[in-house]
Amino acid sequence: EDQVTQSPEALRLQEGESSSLNCSYTVSGLRGLFWYRQDPGKGPEFLFTLYSAGEEKEKERLKATLTKKESFLHITAPKPEDSATYLCAVGDNNDMRFGAGTRLTVKP
Amino acid sequence: DAGVTQSPTHLIKTRGQQVTLRCSPKSGHDTVSWYQQALGQGPQFIFQYYEEEERQRGNFPDRFSGHQFPNYSSELNVNALLLGDSALYLCASSFLGQARGYTFGSGTRLTVV
Numbered sequence: 001e002d003q004v005t006q007s008p009e010a011l012r013l014q015e016g017e018s019s020s021l022n023c024s025y026t027v028s029g030l031r032g033l034f035w036y037r038q039d040p041g042k043g044p045e046f047l048f049t050l051y052s053a054g055e056e057k058e059k060e061r062l063k064a065t066l067t068k069k070e071s072f073l074h075i076t077a078p079k080p081e082d083s084a085t086y087l088c089a090v091g092d093n094n095d096m097r098f099g100a101g102t103r104l105t106v107k108p
Numbered sequence: 109d110a111g112v113t114q115s116p117t118h119l120i121k122t123r124g125q126q127v128t129l130r131c132s133p134k135s136g137h138d139t140v141s142w143y144q145q146a147l148g149q150g151p152q153f154i155f156q157y158y159e160e161e162e163r164q165r166g167n168f169p170d171r172f173s174g175h176q177f178p179n180y181s182s183e184l185n186v187n188a189l190l191l192g193d194s195a196l197y198l199c200a201s202s203f204l205g206q207a208r209g210y211t212f213g214s215g216t217r218l219t220v221v
Contacts, residue, residue, distance in 0.1 A: 006150075034209045036209065036212075042214050043200075043215050044212045046210065046211065047209075087150055093204060093210070094156070094163065098143075098151045099150050101149075
């Protein structure tokens with residue numbers, strides 16, 4: 001069965017302090033690696049899909065990268081509004097399995 | 109363009125009762141997936157519906173059942189509620205065969221007392 005492990009569980013950063021979130025996965029065959037952002041009391045919001053090792057996607061201060069065993073979500077010069085839980089998932093639109101998430105807090 | 113709509117937003121039920129949660133998918137989407145998210149955890153896959161049939165099912169007991177209607181909307185039913193069923197229930201819609209992420213609703217917060 002596909003497994004997704006995210007680390008760290010929680011991360012506190014100062015505004016402007018860049019860092020990375022990790023998502024390691026075990027799958028029989030990677031169909032897709034997804035990143036979502038979830039604000040408290042809300043549903044997850046789609047950020048990126050990655051399909052093959054070496055692929056990168058960027059959106060504002062976020063950049064997602066993929067290797068054969070893990071994905072990183074790099075946050076450059078974060079702002080307080082980037083505070084949220086970031087979820088990683090593997091699969092495709094037929095079946096998507098999520099990790100437990102990393103809760104990011106950015107302090108001004 | 110309306111996104112995914114879920115109702116109700118909050119619900120309190122007593123152990124042993126039954127509950128029905130509803131979901132209207134995003135316009136143009138034909139597939140609905142349901143997830144359970146306990147506090148501090150990631151979403152856990154319950155099942156997925158396409159063409160009014162259950163296509164995939166996660167590791168949930170038969171107390172959890174669902175339905176999809178011809179207009180693609182969906183219901184999640186949970187019988188014989190347990191305290192452990194307290195969670196945020198998320199509905200996600202997608203277009204089968206389209207290689208993009210899901211669109212999620214804001215969820216229904218179910219509390220079992």
